Amino acid sequence: xxxxxxxxxxxxxxxxxxxxxxxxxxxxxxxxxxxxxxxxxxxxxxxxxxxxxxxxxxxxxxxxxxxxxxxxxxxxxxxxxxxxxxxxxxxxxxxxxxxxxxxxxxxxxxxxxxxxxxxxxxxxxxxxxxxxxxxxxxxxxxxxxxxxxxxxxxxxxxxxxxxxxxxxxxxxxxxxxxxxxxxxxxxxxxxxxxxxxxxxxxxxxxxxxxxxxxxxxxxx
Amino acid sequence: xxxxxxxxxxxxxxxxxxxxxxxxxxxxxxxxxxxxxxxxxxxxxxxxxxxxxxxxxxxxxxxxxxxxxxxxxxxxxxxxxxxxxxxxxxxxxxxxxxxxxxxxxxxxxxxxxxxxxxxxxxxxxxxxxxxxxxxxxxxxxxxxxxxxxxxxxxxxxxxxxxxxxxxxxxxxxxxxxxxxxxxxxxxxxxxxxxxxxxxxxxxxxxxxxxxxxxxxxxxx
DNA sequence: CAGCATATTCAACAAGCGTTGAATTATCAA
DNA sequence: TTGATAATTCAACGCTTGTTGAATATGCTG
Numbered sequence: 189x190x191x192x193x194x195x196x197x198x199x200x201x202x203x204x205x206x207x208x209x210x211x212x213x214x215x216x217x218x219x220x221x222x223x224x225x226x227x228x229x230x231x232x233x234x235x236x237x238x239x240x241x242x243x244x245x246x247x248x249x250x251x252x253x254x255x256x257x258x259x260x261x262x263x264x265x266x267x268x269x270x271x272x273x274x275x276x277x278x279x280x281x282x283x284x285x286x287x288x289x290x291x292x293x294x295x296x297x298x299x300x301x302x303x304x305x306x307x308x309x310x311x312x313x314x315x316x317x318x319x320x321x322x323x324x325x326x327x328x329x330x331x332x333x334x335x336x337x338x339x340x341x342x343x344x345x346x347x348x349x350x351x352x353x354x355x356x357x358x359x360x361x362x363x364x365x366x367x368x369x370x371x372x373x374x375x376x377x378x379x380x381x382x383x384x385x386x387x388x389x390x391x392x393x394x395x396x397x398x399x400x401x402x403x404x405x406x407x408x
Numbered sequence: 409x410x411x412x413x414x415x416x417x418x419x420x421x422x423x424x425x426x427x428x429x430x431x432x433x434x435x436x437x438x439x440x441x442x443x444x445x446x447x448x449x450x451x452x453x454x455x456x457x458x459x460x461x462x463x464x465x466x467x468x469x470x471x472x473x474x475x476x477x478x479x480x481x482x483x484x485x486x487x488x489x490x491x492x493x494x495x496x497x498x499x500x501x502x503x504x505x506x507x508x509x510x511x512x513x514x515x516x517x518x519x520x521x522x523x524x525x526x527x528x529x530x531x532x533x534x535x536x537x538x539x540x541x542x543x544x545x546x547x548x549x550x551x552x553x554x555x556x557x558x559x560x561x562x563x564x565x566x567x568x569x570x571x572x573x574x575x576x577x578x579x580x581x582x583x584x585x586x587x588x589x590x591x592x593x594x595x596x597x598x599x600x601x602x603x604x605x606x607x608x609x610x611x612x613x614x615x616x617x618x619x620x621x622x623x624x625x626x627x628x
Numbered sequence: 629c630a631g632c633a634t635a636t637t638c639a640a641c642a643a644g645c646g647t648t649g650a651a652t653t654a655t656c657a658a
Numbered sequence: 659t660t661g662a663t664a665a666t667t668c669a670a671c672g673c674t675t676g677t678t679g680a681a682t683a684t685g686c687t688g
Contacts, residue, residue, distance in 0.1 A: 197636080211533050215436035219676060229637045234677060236635090304533060311531040313431050313524060316585030328591065348592040349607035355587075356580030357573035365536030367575075371548065372568040387569035391615030398614040399607060417666080439646060449667045454647060456665090 198236045200226045203298055205233070206247045210304035214244055214315070248309065251302045252323045258287040259327060263334060277393045280334045281354065285385045288362070292381055300364070300379075307363035310355070341401030350399055354392040361388070418456045420446045423518055425453070426467045430524035434464055434535070468529065471522045472543045478507040479547060483554060497613045500554045501574065505605045508582070512601055520584070520599075527583035530575070561621030570619055574612040581608070 204226040208217040219240055223230045237243040262283035266275045275283075291299035309315045332351055336342060361384045368376045376383065424446040428437040439460055443450045457463040482503035486495045495503075511519035529535045552571055556562060581604045588596045596603065 213433050213435060213532070215433060216534070218674080220674080230676090231638080231678075232636060240676065307531060310587070311527060311580060311583045311585065312433070313583055313585050314436070316583070317587050317590055320585075320587060321590055325591070332591075344592070345595045346607065348588055348596045349604065350611060351591070352580065352588045352596070352604075353577035353608055353611050356578070357576035360531060360572065360576030360579055363531045363533055363536070365531065365533050365540075367530070367537050367540060368568055368572045370537055370541055371545070371552075371571070372564070375565045376568045376572070384569065384572075387566065387619060388573055390618050391570060391573050392611075394614035394618040395611030398610050438644080440644080450646090451648075451668080452666060460646065 197226065197228050197232065201228065201233050201236060201243075202247055202250060203301075205243055206250075206298060206305060207301045209244060209247060210301045210308060213308055213312075214241075219243075247302075248305065248319065249323065251299070255287070255302075256324070256327045258290065259284065260330065262287050263330060267334065274337050275334065277335065277338050277396050278389055280331060280338060281389050281393055281396075282385075284331050284354075285358065285389065288358075289381050289385070303362040304364050307359045307361075310359050311363070335396065335400075339396060339400040343400070346399045350392070350396045353395060354388075357388055357392065417446065417448050417452060421448065421453050421456060421463075422467055422470060423521075425463055426470075426518060426525060427521045429464060429467060430521045430528060433528055433532075434461075439463075467522075468525065468539065469543065471519070475507070475510075476544070476547045478510065479504060480550060482507050483550060487554065494557050495554065497555065497558050497616050498609055500551060500558060501609050501613055501616075502605075504551050504574075505578065505609065508578075509601050509605070523582040524584050527579045527581075530579050531583070555616065555620075559616060559620040563620070566619045570612070570616045573615060574608075577608055577612065 201222060205217070205222045208222060208225070219233050220230050222233055222243075226232075233240075233243055237246050263280065266279045266283045269275075270279065288303060291297075291303060306320075309319050328351070332347060335351070336344075336347060339347070361378075361381065364378045366378045369378050421442060425437070425442045428442060428445070439453050440450050442453055442463075446452075453460075453463055457466050483500065486499045486503045489495075490499065508523060510516075511523060526540075529539050548571070552567060555571070556564075556567060559567070581598075581601065584598045586598050589598050
């Protein structure tokens, strides 16, 4: 137990780094700030995780596996429950989004910070392509394959642009900039992921249908 | 001429700062990097623009007025061309997006960098709310008002969430992370704004209609 | 208790940071 | 040409950065 699991301070460093990196980006945070906020010496992050970039990677990787498993299981679940023709577009997108509510459900602020960190990386021209691909491409391709099956007449190009739009809307949601709070005068809240997904699912599903052949419903 | 317009090097500093800030964010760029790439002394940015943060603000403000005017004129244009009932959702979104193709049309790389900088700011939890509001809220509210008129049965809450989704998809497009290039195996290109908008306009219009009362078409 | 590996702190380093005051060059009107 | 003003460079400052080697504390094993 004591050997295998990292020390308590080690996890506290990851938690604090997660929060600060999500808020200010990689370059906007110093190792000293992390150490101070975690209540440990400046040298401890280096001891546990090596260089600053290694620490960043450790934070980014930490929850990725669990998140991917959760989303994939949601996809498999809706595929099993669906009939021969497979799940609908709405069901697939739902499986893509709902697992992200884990932050709200568990009340774990760490998950909220992590999702904001994903938004930071995904939107960054410098980090974006490489880091996201490495950890999330496999899963994303599963979802796109499911969507392709639900929209058999779709052209590949249209399918990818639709996913891009969905991904962008999701990214801005995860970033939690508070912008919609101000714009809407408080009627919408950035932190309310459930409301965001309740709107994003029908919103993007309609988009997919329009651009990727809406014959699905008419045929039945 | 010489007094009023800033010197040639002064503009070069802004151009380089724009490019680097868009790529690496505020904290990911040093004043020295900017000066080196611009081919000027380290002290010159401070002389012309003051503190580093003032330089960042100068870059962010520089093209904002022109961009806002261009978008507002596109909105007024489609409003004037439309009949009594006003423009359609598609026409409004088109007016919101097409002016952003100015970068491709003029071949000015500076505009591409600037749009990526907007994406960086808009997606940043720290900078996002304040900086975006200051420069773009007035315009955004014009567009939302036009959309409200085109969708008279819409609940305010739904309208704002729909705009949020549109804004997110646009933001990821402007960021130009190259992620869709890799995902699609080259079938889609991040740099092809025209293709992005050709897809985003019907995509988001369908979303607006589904969530904000689709009776518009059925009634006519 | 002794011994040892791990965890943590301490102290310091070389490098890079933003910024500034003084010195130098360019620009242009008189 | 001279003088004034703006533009630019030069040199340096005090401070912060990430990282490291040695010293100390902690916790477990025997």
